Amino acid sequence: MTNQAKARESLSDMVNRDMTLSEQIGLTVRLSMPSIMAQLSSIAMQYIDAAMVGSLGAQASASIGLMMAPIWLFTGICITSVSGFSVQVAHLLGGRDEVKARIVVRQSYVVLMIFALAVSGVACALASSLPVFLGGSPEIVGHSAAYFTIYMAALPLFQLNFLSAAMLRCSGNMLLPGMLNIMMCVLDVIFNFIFIFETRIIDLPLFGPVEVYSAGMGVEGAAAGTAAAAGITGIIMTFFLTMRSPSLALHIDKGSFRPTLEVVRRALRISLPITAQQFMISSAQIVSTMIVAPLGTVAIAAHSFAITIEAICYMPGFGIGDAATTLVGQSIGARRFDLTRRFARITLSFGTLVMAVMGMLMYIFAPEVMAVMTPDEHVRQLAVDVLRIQAFAEPLFAVAIVGYGICVGAGDTFIPSLLNFGSMWLIRLGMAWYLSLSYGLTGVWIAMAVELSIRGMLFLARLRWGNWIKTMN
Template sequence: MKEKKKKTDHLLALIREGRPMTSGEQLRLTVALSIPAIVTQLSAIVMQYIDAAMVGSLGANASASIGLVSTTTWLFWGLCAAASTGFSVQVAHRIGAGDWDCARSILRRSVPSTFAFSALLAAIGVSVSGALPQWLGGDSAIRSDASLYFLIFSLFLPILQMNFLAAGMLRCSGNMRIPSIAGVLMCILDVVFNFFLIFPSRELSVGGLTLSIPGAGLGVQGAALGTGLAESVAAAITLWYLFTRSSGLKIKAWRKSPSLPTPPIVRNSIRISLPMGLEHVVICGAQIMTTVIVAPLGIPAIAANSFAITAESLCYMPGYGIADAATTLVGQSLGAGRRRLTRRFAYITVFMGMAVMGIMGVVMYIFAPQIIGTMTPVEEIRRLGIMALRIEAFAEPMFAAAIISYGVFVGAANTLVPSLMNFFSIWAVRISLAAWLAPTMGLKGVWVAMCAELCFRGIIFLIRLRGKQWMKI
């Protein structure tokens, strides 16, 4: 492990020092940064998968209550991610330029700024949690559980924000390993906490021996609480490592660095984060609108839509992992003033992601019955979920193109135009098609619209990637 870390650090140093890199070295560095980032992303979605599967065993209503508010939780989650990215991308640029003093100063300013932002989000989430399920058109049978789930999620937002910030700073400095380890541990702890919090006390027979298993029996609320506790442990690990062990960013090194004025750092962060945040609001608003379109189709359709989205995430999370690596590589290369190398890393990461997600799409199509079958025993929900996954499998390569190209543009601090592209694609193509097809085709029409939109989005992002405007910091 230490030997691999040394090789990765050596390759990153080649970028900062302006030394030549062979195509093999570029590919090895991309893979070295991508694999831990993929593990981190997969662990996050596996945690959602675990929640869905464990709650799914409680019945369709429990599943639908989480599915109803899932798009809103993603909205708040994305806003926290955008806030941390605004600072971490600046750190990547300064590290690429070899200016560690400035990088440390940006980190110092990021902690109070992002914490205050997440506390405000938490307050908003708590205040709307009671009325949210009704606003989304949820059935009265699932409103109470959906409300409590979102309330607990909102209370943990500041912890989630600190985890995002610490992990983002480590990744942009080239350390993908610690966020990956923390993510895997979070996934394991989520299973443990859910096991005791979701289900009531029960007896388990093992080899003729009967064991009494304690349980809180909190159901849907137990799933939210288990996830929050697991996130808390992960945040503690990443923060501890960032502030005490990270060679260039730890607190001991802060005293050696001059303190830069706060306003320019925050302004730059807002310039990067605001388009990302607005874009996420728009996209999640579209997802919420999709939920509103799906809601009249009935509880089985709501649950199947939620399960299919969670299951599909297993395919596209590798894309987000490679996008994280692309952000680091592009950010440090541009910070070092190496534009040709920047373009090389952009192409390597995008085409690698398209290949990986294309393979994942084939796997998803073949094993759709098994994937959905582990999440719910209800036959109607399974049938609808399988249908949705097999439609979406065809869009995975182009979805990868959009995801990773966006990661490239974020690394270049070029977020406004890509955000507008996402806005246009999702509202002009997906929502209009879904609203048109759902009344006649049901849930199938919603997923056909999603597949068409993702293919369109991938094409327009590839077109922009070929240009040069995105490299102008």
């Protein structure tokens, strides 16, 4: 096959023919890099919000940091619900059944948008009580509740983004979601400037002093800016999927959007264990926030900043995990189980290498990064200390992340979900509470590093000895 012909091949064509090892590695890297960029852009939005709000002081940072765990809980439920449909699409495209794949796409929009609206309603109803429940101090609970309400009201817009991006990735199009998510970061900066700060005078080169009109919403403006950026990106992402995708564009044929029992049943079988696991893990993160909250405003702010910065290290792992889900899912759909195992080994090795390098960079440059995030010296030093502890856990954390992506692509969700849930609740929380009594926030992060390392070893054992390859029957 000529190089030009290979360039025109679809992902399903590639997994249905014999591939050399170099082609498999090249395909893994090619699919991973745009997804890594998409994941980094996602965490960059949190970084942007934290840095821009951080300029308002430690209390403003703590107002957002207090609500991060509940936000991850509700957004995480929406993200994991997508897997039930996207895994089906990956398997069908791998089996070259594009007509049925488009049927699943149509039904996914109806089911998941209704689901997102329901989750948004529940979250908004809880907004006023959650900051108090989490132990926030009186001076931050009002801003925390308002930030959370705005963010959760926009959850259907986030879901549109999650769903359309996942379907594009399953079709092998990793580049477009990555580019659009980078665009979302740019929009986030623009909208944050509009919503967060007061009207002010800016001295621009060549133009001189210019008055910039802004809404002056402060903490609440960060949520409004992120919601606006996510909404615009989600609409554009959905347009490209439904109108421009070679395999999944819905205008190719006519079909009903009415959900069917067969498709929904399969989606529930795949996504329920993942969603239940996400709920329990996010609940554990809320408990972790409750452990951190009594340590004071400085600890809450440092914890929030450290989580945001550490995410820069592990988001590449999630990007490679996305690629693993796509490659494994389509290989299984093509009944190429030998190729499935090879892609599992390649993605796992690649993810571990990338996150080991990222962990090393985090250890070295943590002080410089924190200097950008906040002017508060006490917050900066505490965040640097805990980040350097976490750096040692990044390689095994990569095994857990990519290993989970491999299992999801294979349709193996129950036992991996138990591993994630059990590790978090049975190992991390008890250790975090106990160590926090003597070592404060540092003890909480020691517990996190130990638990993530153990979780990585459990996933390594699952992939080595477990029966993780499933077929969609």
